[in-house]
Amino acid sequence: MSAAVAPPPLDRKFVESLVRESLYRQIGRPLPAKEPPLLVVNSSARHMHVSQKDLEVLFGPGYQLKVHKWLYQEGFFAAEETVTLIGPRRRIIPNLRILGPCRNLTQIELAYTDAIQLGLDIPTRLSGDIEGTPGAYVMGPAGMIELKQGVIRAARHVHMGPADIEYYGVKNGDRMKLRVVSPPNTVVFEDVIVRYDPNVRLEVHIDTDEANACNLSQAIKVELFR
Ligand SMILES: [Zn+2]
Incomplete structure (x- = not known):
């Protein structure tokens, strides 16, 4: 009598990552960064x-x-x-x-x-x-x-290196939006200009008027989006 041996369970996440990698290879694009880069906002x-x-x-x-x-x-x-x-x-x-x-x-x-x-x-x-x-x-x-x-x-701006440009899908001079979640003073800033430099860390610069308007020091979350 032979016992039926069940195949090992497929790791769903592992399979998904294989499929994704193969798709990106087929369309000839680099893999997107897996983790979002650390977003720092300073005034x-x-x-x-x-x-x-x-x-x-x-x-x-x-x-x-x-x-x-x-x-x-x-x-x-x-x-x-x-x-x-x-x-x-x-x-x-x-x-x-x-x-x-x-x-x-x-x-x-x-x-x-x-x-x-x-x-x-x-x-x-x-x-x-x-x-x-x-x-x-x-x-x-x-x-x-x-x-x-x-x-x-x-002008309010965001410094971006190559990995950040890739992650957000933007280029030098593009305008992005920054949401500073800081109840009850949450603000979405528009016209945040992308400044590309190969040697910088991801960082948004706003001035003190802007930082005060959204009470930046008490913010619980910041988000950058197109
Ligand atoms: Zn700056």
């Missing part, structure tokens, strides 16, 4: 990016920025150094922090609330796009510079 307080040349006018010849606090993106930091921003009619913003390392262009990113207080009408721009924007005076311990242009409200 950028008002700050200044500075060229080495302007830094030396403000702080003295040969001056180098000192690290106050490392930021989420590798190699970037809030510097110990701060400056005073002087707007029209002598209204000022003291203790404006510099972010390092130095850049080619000096640029100041403010929230709208800051700009209103300062009496400046600032446009919303992507970082680096400062043609035709208002200027200001900036004072440091060693000297003052006159910025002819470069004061902006930074």
Whole structure:
């Protein structure tokens, strides 16, 4: 008498993954990331990016920025150094922090609330796009510079590396939506611009006005979608 031996039960998940892999191979596409990438949303307080040349006018010849606090993106930091921003009619913003390392262009990113207080009408721009924007005076311990242009409200954006671009199915310059679930102040932000760089970690940047509107620090969930 021969005993009937039942075949081992099929692992449904395993079979599904085999089918999926073979389908992706047939259509010649890379497998999508299995786990969603870690989505981090940070607010950028008002700050200044500075060229080495302007830094030396403000702080003295040969001056180098000192690290106050490392930021989420590798190699970037809030510097110990701060400056005073002087707007029209002598209204000022003291203790404006510099972010390092130095850049080619000096640029100041403010929230709208800051700009209103300062009496400046600032446009919303992507970082680096400062043609035709208002200027200001900036004072440091060693000297003052006159910025002819470069004061902006930074457009809300998301930094994405190659795996993030693949996961969300977007490209550089696309606009996405960000939902910040923070009852009773939940907000969906539109026009979140994708900024691709092969060497960044996934991170959304909004300014302090936006972060305050959705009470970001109390958020229980954040979602990025097309
Ligand atoms: Zn950013």
